[in-house]
Amino acid sequence: MRKLKRRKSYSRGIGKLFVLILLIVLVLGSFFYFRDMTGPEVSLSPQGDAVSTSTVFEFRTEDEGSGLRSISILATQNGVEKAIRALLLDEGAMKHDLAFSLKDVGLKDGQVNIVVRSADRSIFNFGAGNTTVKTYSFLLDTKPPRISTLSTAHNLNHGGAGLVSYRISEPAIQSGIQVGDYFFPGYLQANGDYVALFSYPYDMDEADFIPKVVAEDAAGNRNLSGIYFNTIEKRFKKDRINISDRFLDSKMPQFESLFPNEASNLDLFLRVNRDLRSENRARLGEIGAQTSPSPLWSGSFIRQPQSATRSTFGDRRTYYYQGKKVDNQTHLGVDLASVKHDEIVSINDGEVVFADFFGIYGLCVIVDHGLGLQSLYSHLSQIQVAAGDVLNKGDILGLSGMTGMAGGDHLHLGILISGIPVNPVEWWDNKWIENNIDSKLP
Ligand SMILES: [Zn+2]
Incomplete structure (x- = not known):
């Protein structure tokens, strides 16, 4: 009897164990089964x-x-x-x-x-x-856009501007003129043609100047098309600039907050003349993109009345301090001097896109004339317009002065195409504008 009883409890024990194992298998199994119910x-x-x-x-x-x-x-x-x-x-x-x-x-x-x-x-x-x-x-879409150039006879002065009009076979997400590393965007006009202002950049060798129309469609297919062009070489002037302690003492304090760790006024001058100058130039590229897709200018451009030219575009400037050469830069505008605090006028119709202190340019106004063409008025003593103002040709935008890197009261006038400085003199030549720009617009 005792033996039987024991066997009974023994088999009962086995049964319990079996149920327990079954439970564990079920729990684990369903854990693994239901552990990952979502796809990658x-x-x-x-x-x-x-x-x-x-x-x-x-x-x-x-x-x-x-x-x-x-x-x-x-x-x-x-x-x-x-x-x-x-x-x-x-x-x-x-x-x-x-x-x-x-x-x-x-x-x-x-x-x-x-x-x-x-x-x-x-x-x-x-x-x-x-x-x-x-x-x-x-x-x-595997087909690149087809480009047909419409304008002919592109004659470019070194440092000057030109205009190309062209047609693209399909809508382009980007098109324009590629010149080495420079890109000048084209703008779609109401008649379906594109126009692009471009430049034979002042710092490019003749051998490297091979302008091409480029167009890229939404799928990323790109096409290039050469244009017929002639270049007219220009010998840029050499200019010697002596930096005096008096100049440094009067001009450098306005830049001290930008470069507080320079040991001397000359060191500060070199930082401004090199680093701030190239920083300001890069910013001009960004401002150049804020442009009207159609021309805002009309007819001839005006030259600041009763002013004398003091420095020309492209002057290769060498800077001397105490008889020693300290720096080289290129002058990328025209310096016009008249009376002190002269009323400065907009050279053509346009919209103010910048009106503020701007590094080496001091108090500065930039007016957009459309298609990437902008005029820059710098070293002002007073700004009388604000960004967004629409100006007519001849409207006063401020008074001349000597803010920024200016040794005396004058207007530094810059003309830019998509942020690249070009020679302003061309724009005062009505025949040049008619032959090279206006006659090529649709
Ligand atoms: Zn200047």
């Missing part, structure tokens, strides 16, 4: 409409639960599937990046869908795991 995350860039066969797509997929099992990428067009990529991933892969293009996939220009699939290692869905499928739509 996927992302594709670029997003947007138009792509070309050189567009690089970047695909990323990530699964924080059970990790990644497989990836497939394909394109569909008119119901036909074209494989792009398919791969199985090693166990433990939680994230995968890959780049691909539509080159050699065998697609035609037009609507195309890219379907991306990413599966994880989860045992959910009766072992099948979770799969994320996403479809992205694009317009495949």
Whole structure:
């Protein structure tokens, strides 16, 4: 009897253990089964409409639960599937990046869908795991825009300006004139043509000056077209500037807050003449983009009345201090002097885009005349306009002075095309404007 009893309790014990193990297996099993019920995350860039066969797509997929099992990428067009990529991933892969293009996939220009699939290692869905499928739509465009140049006879003075008009076969996201590293944007006009003002930059050698019209469509297809042009060389003047202690003592305090750690006035002068000058020039490029897409000017440009030219455009200046050469810079405007605190006028119609203290230029006003053409009035003693003001040719914008890097009361007049200084003298020549600019506008 005692033996039987023991056997009974023994088998009861086994039963309990079995139930316990079953429970544990169920709990663990359902834990693993339900642990990862969501598919991997996927992302594709670029997003947007138009792509070309050189567009690089970047695909990323990530699964924080059970990790990644497989990836497939394909394109569909008119119901036909074209494989792009398919791969199985090693166990433990939680994230995968890959780049691909539509080159050699065998697609035609037009609507195309890219379907991306990413599966994880989860045992959910009766072992099948979770799969994320996403479809992205694009317009495949492999044809670069065609460019037809409309204007002829582009004759450019060294340091001067010119204008090109051209037509593009499809809407461009960017077009203009590329000259070495310089880019001069073109602007779409009401009649459907583009126009771009550009320059034979003062600091470019003749051999490097090969202007080209460039156009890029929304898919990133780019085309280039040469233009016929002639260059007219100019010998820029050399100018010697002696820096006196009196000049340094009177001019440097206004810049001390910008460069507080310079040991001497001469060191401060060199920081201003080099670093601040190039910083100010870079800013002119940004201001140059704030322009009207159509011309605001009309007819001839006026020269500051009753003023004498003191320095010309492109002067190669060498700076001396106590008889020693300390710096070289190029003068990129025209210095006009008259009476002190002379009333300074806008050279043509336009809109004020800058009116403030501006580094080496001191108190400065910049007027936009459209198509990237801007005039800059510097060293003013007083500004009488504000950004946003619309000016007519001859309107007073301030009084002359000697703020910034000026040794005496004068107007430094700059003319800029997309922030690149050009010779102002051309713009006072009505025949030059008619032949080179106005006659080429639509
Ligand atoms: Zn000047």
